Amino acid sequence: MQNNPAQGRAPGAVSTFEAMKRGFSGCCPHCGEGGMFRAFLKVADEGPGCGEALHHHQADDFPAYVVIVIVGHILVPLVLLVETHIAPPFWVGMTLWPAAVIALSLALIQPVKGAIVGLQWALGMHGFDQAKKERDALAAGLVPAAE
Numbered sequence: 001m002q003n004n005p006a007q008g009r010a011p012g013a014v015s016t017f018e019a020m021k022r023g024f025s026g027c028c029p030h031c032g033e034g035g036m037f038r039a040f041l042k043v044a045d046e047g048p049g050c051g052e053a054l055h056h057h058q059a060d061d062f063p064a065y066v067v068i069v070i071v072g073h074i075l076v077p078l079v080l081l082v083e084t085h086i087a088p089p090f091w092v093g094m095t096l097w098p099a100a101v102i103a104l105s106l107a108l109i110q111p112v113k114g115a116i117v118g119l120q121w122a123l124g125m126h127g128f129d130q131a132k133k134e135r136d137a138l139a140a141g142l143v144p145a146a147e
């Protein structure tokens with residue numbers, strides 16, 4: 001992974017955006033290897049490739065709030081557009097929109113949760129603070145790399 005020193009990060013450090021991108025893809029924010037989730041919304045205790053502790057995350061309800069905001073911003077304008085310009089029969093609206101809400105929400109909830117876990121990991125929130133301090137010290141060359 002390339003690193004831009006102009007951004008003020010130590011060499012080898014993973015940016016917050018990269019960690020969130022990895023999490024969004026269901027990959028470990030630390031090494032980028034897949035398998036962050038051991039079930040649909042259950043985060044694995046450790047990254048499967050590197051053993052990075054992931055059990056510290058406290059995503060709680062935040063992924064659901066983010067999904068509601070995203071789905072709302074997609075579907076509300078679409079509903080207004082379709083209902084005002086096409087005006088389909090009542091049963092179509094009562095079938096189509098709830099199905100769209102459910103499908104979009106299910107499609108987004110895991111990636112959004114992964115991105116939030118990646119964000120917490122990158123920022124050293126909750127129990128991730130010690131791991132972040134160790135990463136920062138390693139990247140700054142204050143601690144010799146293991147192996």
Ligand SMILES: [Zn+2]
Nearest residue numbers: 028031047050
């Ligand atoms: Zn990993």
